[in-house]
Amino acid sequence: MVKSVTHIRVRYAEVDQMGFLHHGNYAAYYEVGRGEMIREAGYPYSEMEKDGIVMPVVKMSAKFLRPALYEDNIRVETTLKELLDIPFVTFHHKLFNEKNELIHTSEITLTFFDPKIQKRVAMPKRLRDILEKSFK
Amino acid sequence: MVKSVTHIRVRYAEVDQMGFLHHGNYAAYYEVGRGEMIREAGYPYSEMEKDGIVMPVVKMSAKFLRPALYEDNIRVETTLKELLDIPFVTFHHKLFNEKNELIHTSEITLTFFDPKIQKRVAMPKRLRDILEKSFK
Amino acid sequence: MVKSVTHIRVRYAEVDQMGFLHHGNYAAYYEVGRGEMIREAGYPYSEMEKDGIVMPVVKMSAKFLRPALYEDNIRVETTLKELLDIPFVTFHHKLFNEKNELIHTSEITLTFFDPKIQKRVAMPKRLRDILEKSFK
Amino acid sequence: MVKSVTHIRVRYAEVDQMGFLHHGNYAAYYEVGRGEMIREAGYPYSEMEKDGIVMPVVKMSAKFLRPALYEDNIRVETTLKELLDIPFVTFHHKLFNEKNELIHTSEITLTFFDPKIQKRVAMPKRLRDILEKSFK
Numbered sequence: 001m002v003k004s005v006t007h008i009r010v011r012y013a014e015v016d017q018m019g020f021l022h023h024g025n026y027a028a029y030y031e032v033g034r035g036e037m038i039r040e041a042g043y044p045y046s047e048m049e050k051d052g053i054v055m056p057v058v059k060m061s062a063k064f065l066r067p068a069l070y071e072d073n074i075r076v077e078t079t080l081k082e083l084l085d086i087p088f089v090t091f092h093h094k095l096f097n098e099k100n101e102l103i104h105t106s107e108i109t110l111t112f113f114d115p116k117i118q119k120r121v122a123m124p125k126r127l128r129d130i131l132e133k134s135f136k
Numbered sequence: 137m138v139k140s141v142t143h144i145r146v147r148y149a150e151v152d153q154m155g156f157l158h159h160g161n162y163a164a165y166y167e168v169g170r171g172e173m174i175r176e177a178g179y180p181y182s183e184m185e186k187d188g189i190v191m192p193v194v195k196m197s198a199k200f201l202r203p204a205l206y207e208d209n210i211r212v213e214t215t216l217k218e219l220l221d222i223p224f225v226t227f228h229h230k231l232f233n234e235k236n237e238l239i240h241t242s243e244i245t246l247t248f249f250d251p252k253i254q255k256r257v258a259m260p261k262r263l264r265d266i267l268e269k270s271f272k
Numbered sequence: 273m274v275k276s277v278t279h280i281r282v283r284y285a286e287v288d289q290m291g292f293l294h295h296g297n298y299a300a301y302y303e304v305g306r307g308e309m310i311r312e313a314g315y316p317y318s319e320m321e322k323d324g325i326v327m328p329v330v331k332m333s334a335k336f337l338r339p340a341l342y343e344d345n346i347r348v349e350t351t352l353k354e355l356l357d358i359p360f361v362t363f364h365h366k367l368f369n370e371k372n373e374l375i376h377t378s379e380i381t382l383t384f385f386d387p388k389i390q391k392r393v394a395m396p397k398r399l400r401d402i403l404e405k406s407f408k
Numbered sequence: 409m410v411k412s413v414t415h416i417r418v419r420y421a422e423v424d425q426m427g428f429l430h431h432g433n434y435a436a437y438y439e440v441g442r443g444e445m446i447r448e449a450g451y452p453y454s455e456m457e458k459d460g461i462v463m464p465v466v467k468m469s470a471k472f473l474r475p476a477l478y479e480d481n482i483r484v485e486t487t488l489k490e491l492l493d494i495p496f497v498t499f500h501h502k503l504f505n506e507k508n509e510l511i512h513t514s515e516i517t518l519t520f521f522d523p524k525i526q527k528r529v530a531m532p533k534r535l536r537d538i539l540e541k542s543f544k
Contacts, residue, residue, distance in 0.1 A: 013436035024163030061197035296435030333469035
């Protein structure tokens, strides 16, 4: 698997009137986690888009175990468990607060899509190669 | 079950550089759908919060079938299938575009929480009564 | 001038832990107001983008007179005071709450930009024509 | 004056279909900048809220000089120029891209507000003391 860890401090703009990170805003945290993983591996997602491939989300699920609060420094662990020969890829995310409590889990599946031909395509070879190298 | 229908026009601010309603923004659409259901039934969520009960999300899953685009007028169908004697409630959401194509489904579970005692509680009686009356 | 009126109900996702519509979210309300004005006039902004012109913001100012709260039904008045022969256009927005109190004012200047030539351009003739017809 | 510098990488969720950081999302960047300034000085804003004082925005203006793009690492410079004996405080923000080009400026005025008495109040003494110590 490939694993990447990043930290995100909860912003005031992201918190609702319960005082909790609003549930819709976790998606941006996963996205930061995935983005860091592939940027670290050597293929920033902004380059992939310039190369003509985008990655829309097809499926998402999440469990909210404890709230995240304003100014909490959240650890986002992103894991890629397998590379399959299909035009989909699934990431797992675990979020921890500063007390190291697991506060949130999520599983999200994206596809590779070529807007020019309006079709799903396989994972770009460049991404596949660098992710394979990162596998442990 | 109780069913509520509302329409939301996709905002420019909600669309990402793929040109799609960003996947994190669907949560606000469900929230609008749920909010309209209970406001129509006679107990606005803002009143419930004044009465001391909040509703954090505990679980959420979603399938993205087709993208929603800027200025699309999306029909959000919100369904409550059952009222159980537990401190949780589950809503189902279906989103349709202007061609009446199903573009998105979601299931979301919330709990009733009393911040004063920091505990989960049963569905407030006032909400239960009005929802029971709305059941068909 | 051209004037357009629209209503937006404040969403839970838009409110911060002070219980106020977060100040960053007003921009989406102006955007809805402007979008409705030109869609009503007959040239939806999504069509203008398909025609190859985008409208980035160049300048924005705002005064926050009273807070907007969750579930408030806000009236957004959008005014276009003049059409000038420059590649810029300025909109004025006034927001009112349900008690008809003025809660917010804003002035925002956008430019017309052609991404193909990476240059500012004059207001598209089609937009100019329909806005001139709407002038009172 | 007091000056604070922080870096924010533009998130995918924050970028619109022009490919630009959406103009409504800059507010969160200023907020992060201000928050870091006072957290560094020794009085996190989350503590100030626990102490019973909130800071709603009363006035905001901004100039958008160049767009910020997805994955750009933006430097946010936050400056506090003076401490006055009024219940308001004004911050200046300058944003720079990785080429060190100034892309955005903003001036934002907030007030100190005590929700218990529903009144504006002077800057909390603890904040005033630590900011005065930071003045150069």
